[in-house]
Amino acid sequence: MSLLKLRGELDAQQKIILAIVGVFITIALWWGLAELLSQQRPIVDGGLKVFPSVFDTTITKFQRDSIIRQDSILQTKATSFEKVYPILPPPNKVIGSYSSLLEHDELISNTGRSIWLNIQGYLWALLIALPFGFILGLIPLFRGLFSKQIDALRYLPLSALTSLFIVWFGLEDTMKVAFLAFGILVYLLPVIVQRIQEVEEVYLQTTFTLSATNWQTIKSVYIPAVFSKIMDDIRVLTAISWTYIIIAELLNRQGGIGGLIFVKSKMGQIDKVFAILLLIILIGFIQDRIFSYIDKRVCPHKYLKYKVPGIQECQYGIYFILICLLAKAIFPVMIPSIAIWVAVLVGLVMIALGEFKIFGASKDNK
Structure with missing residues (x-):
């Protein structure tokens, strides 16, 4: 099959090969662009690497001309030069910065904090959107009364509402979860109403x-x-949820990768900023795969033509984990974190048992 055919289909082998080649092309372009944008920074005796002109950006033109002359004098005294990447760091520097992030910046704990905020925002948004969405979608009275107002909420610039959420909820995690839940809710609620209207008449x-x-x-x-x-x-x-998490964590930098990005960008550590951004992309990809898996097991009729043993065990495990996480989000003080870890482990065991049965059934059918 021609790879340039309009809307042509790729087989499994072609998808894998092209995906690998695409990754290498992306890395090569990234590396080349980083080298193109790199600069040679002069090093003067005594180890001076930063020149006076970078310290103050509010000076007058006359003062700047004077300081630039000082820069020129220092540059002529340079004993050596080093290559720096002030705009785009190369992949090797980004990957190498993870060791420092893990050792000095508590990357794992900050990432876990942001992921838990993300989960709480999703759970609260679903808890509110599902019942209200069904009420609006099923009952014409409420749909006529409130549907226009709810649709209008999608046009709110949510980043401009952060000051209101600070007034309402303070600066702690409650504000961040509420802001994230609201950001998801304003998009999810109209979608649920629309899905109800799309149910086939047959x-x-x-x-x-x-x-x-x-x-x-x-x-x-x-x-x-x-x-x-x-x-x-x-x-x-x-993707939207991670955007709102970063905004919320910038308001009160008490942990989380959003606050960590802000600190590293202020310090000019661009390689670490890119490393954190890559981590967010990886987390988003994993989240997408998890949601895809949940969809396949909770709604198996979309993917399977007949009932398969083990599906029910997987569903029980998924429901058990979600209920425990929801309970932790609603009663954060009453339920210890260790209990949630145990509950998640139990749910994963149930899912693994179900997957084992599904695998056995698929082998028998072959």
Whole structure:
């Protein structure tokens, strides 16, 4: 098959090869651009590397001309030069900066803090959006009363609302979680209403023919239909959630990778800034894969043509983990962190048992 055919399909081997080649091309372009933007910094006797002109950017033109002359004099006295990357660090310097971040900047604990804030924001947004979304989507009275106002919330510049959240919730983690949950909520709530409206009429006619009650229709048609699509919407919101986390952590730099980025950028440690950004990309990718896995196990009818043993165990494990995390988010003081770790471990064991059964069933079918 031609690789240039319009909307052509790639087989599994081609996808892997092209993905690897694409990574190497990206790294090569990154490296080349970093070298192109690099500078030679003169080193004067005594180890002086930073010249006077960088210390004050508010001086007059006459003063700047005088300082630039001082720079020129110092540069003529340079004993050696070193290559620096003030704009874009090369990949090797970015990768090498992780050791310093781990040793001196508590990268693991800061990353864990940000991930937990992200999870709490998602859980609170879902806890609020799902019931209110179903009420608005199913009951015309409430949809007519409030749908326009809710749609309008999407146009709010959320970064401009940070001062209000500080007034309402203070500067601690409660403010950050509330800000993140609100940022997800304003996008998720209209989506749930839209998904309800997209339920195919044939399913509703079937429940009507079977004389199903309103609750039976909601349980058998609306909830499965919405949940089968909502996971794709949540995956899209992953990028938005990390944007809001960085904004929230900049307001009160008491930990988290958002505050760490701010500190490192102020110190001019661009290689560490890029290292943290790469870490955020990796976390976002892992989150996307986790959401994709949850979608496949919670809504297996989208991917499987028949019932497979082990799916139920996976679902129980996923539900157990989500319920425990939600309980921790609602009652953070009452539930110790060690209990959550144990609960997550138990849930993972249940999921592993289910996956083992699914793997065995797939081998038997072959």
